[in-house]
Amino acid sequence: MRKHLRYLILLLILLFVAVNEAVNKMRTTSWDEPLWVSIYAVNGDARNATDKYIDSLESRDFKAIEEFVNREARRYGVPIEALEVAYKGRLLSHPPQPPSGRNILQNIWWSLKFRAWATWRAWSSDGDDGDVELFVSYYDTETTQSLRHSVGLQGGLIGIINAFADNSYRGSNQVVITHELMHTLGASDKYDAGNMPLHPQGFAEPYRQPLYPQTRAEIMGGRIPLSPLQANMPQTLGQVVIGIHTAAEIHWPIDGS
Ligand SMILES: [Zn+2]
The missing domain is CATH 3.40.390 (Collagenase (Catalytic Domain))
Structure with a gap:
């Protein structure tokens, strides 16, 4: 009996945490x-x-x-x-x-x-x-x-x-x-195992011609891609943008609606 009670309490705590998180996420x-x-x-x-x-x-x-x-x-x-x-x-x-x-x-x-x-x-x-x-x-x-x-x-x-x-x-x-x-x-990370921003989602200007060097970083890409093998850490937020993939993940409107 006591064992069941313990499971019930644990279940209630987990339920409380889950509901709390769902509400937080919505908010x-x-x-x-x-x-x-x-x-x-x-x-x-x-x-x-x-x-x-x-x-x-x-x-x-x-x-x-x-x-x-x-x-x-x-x-x-x-x-x-x-x-x-x-x-x-x-x-x-x-x-x-x-x-x-x-x-x-x-x-x-x-x-x-x-x-x-x-x-x-x-x-x-x-x-x-x-x-x-x-x-x-x-x-x-x-x-x-x-x-x-x-x-x-x-x-x-x-x-x-x-x-x-x-x-x-x-x-x-x-x-x-x-x-x-x-x-x-x-928002999720947008760089690979070698810390290089993923294309296109980790780039500030993924469709720019020429693609390199970029002048800004995407916030979740983390770095400014200078070439396929080289990327620099931004020194200020002035060198950073929030890209469209990240915006979608945090539920910002991305289609003008
Ligand atoms: Zn991260």
């Missing part, structure tokens, strides 16, 4: 009111230099993301301001880092832990939560040369972004944050 892709995106900074390596960099962050460092997405949304005919981005300052607790490998079970386990952590954090804080919550973990360039990957989860509407705590990365950090934000809204 985040209906574009009839602005989505609220909250961004938090985390000191990823506990270094003083990283702290200093986080001290220097201001709302306007993240407004660029709002301006970029709203500009692109307007281009597709979204009738409202698509996003409101708010920088919520520094967090002292750390989100769990994604596993470095591609082991599926480890990744599922991590995503559950991350969602539990984010839910707990939202419950135990008294501030307003966003529809989407992004946690940016900063690392000092003196001691960190390569970052763990960043992840945006559509289920849970949360993302973790690993970023360099250095002024020269301010623009490219915005690009990475926006890429993960797009994942939370249902």
Whole structure:
């Protein structure tokens, strides 16, 4: 009897999560009111230099993301301001880092832990939560040369972004944050195993003649294709567009309707 009760409770929890996610998904892709995106900074390596960099962050460092997405949304005919981005300052607790490998079970386990952590954090804080919550973990360039990957989860509407705590990365950090934000809204990656943007969906101007070099990146293609074998990371969101495939995935109107 007790065993059955336990199964029933588990089933109810799973049902609750599934319904909650379906509702979230509908809300985040209906574009009839602005989505609220909250961004938090985390000191990823506990270094003083990283702290200093986080001290220097201001709302306007993240407004660029709002301006970029709203500009692109307007281009597709979204009738409202698509996003409101708010920088919520520094967090002292750390989100769990994604596993470095591609082991599926480890990744599922991590995503559950991350969602539990984010839910707990939202419950135990008294501030307003966003529809989407992004946690940016900063690392000092003196001691960190390569970052763990960043992840945006559509289920849970949360993302973790690993970023360099250095002024020269301010623009490219915005690009990475926006890429993960797009994942939370249902966009998929558009690059291959060698990090080269896929044609046509990962190109800003897929039908341009000549095709190379491109001057801008598609947000989910990730890089600016210069030749079939070479692509550069965009330095600012000014070098990025949201392509038609990504727009369709996040339910923006793409046929003028
Ligand atoms: Zn991605």
